[in-house]
Amino acid sequence: MSASHQTPRLASLGTPLHRGAGFTLIEVLVALAILAVALAAAVRSAGAAADGALDLKERLLGTWIAQDRLAEYAARPLWPEIGSRQGAAEQAGLQFTWRETVSPTPNARFRRVEVQVFPARAPERRAATLVGYAARSE
Secondary structure (H helix, E strand, O other): OOHHHOOOOEOOOOOEOOOOOOOOHHHHHHHHHHHHHHHHHHHHHHHHHHHHHHHHHHHHHHHHHHHHHHHHHHHOOOOOOOEEEEEEEEEOOEEEEEEEEEEEOOOOOEEEEEEEEEEOOOOOOOOEEEEEEEEOOO
């Protein structure tokens, strides 16, 4: 047989062997490593988005609780005692604690009321703070 008329060798299954007709093991491993890094980044990004959504929800609900506390002074003729008090509240199925600080103002007919709200799952992190004023009706 001449060199120009050679037939390709056959693999064990009867198909011709061709060099460069597929991916090497190294190429496949590199592709899998790149895919793993990309998927890990996507999972991390999704987790950060979920944490951000929960934080936003807690801030919104905390603001509602603080508004409710201040609205009590506007709706009822309550004259708050100077000092601090705290309590618990539930909003949309989530538990919160609130701390209210009442302080005097230069005008004796008004008192400053500051309400801070903290989520029960992270009591060191303040979700909302609102300040209002209670007026004494005479």
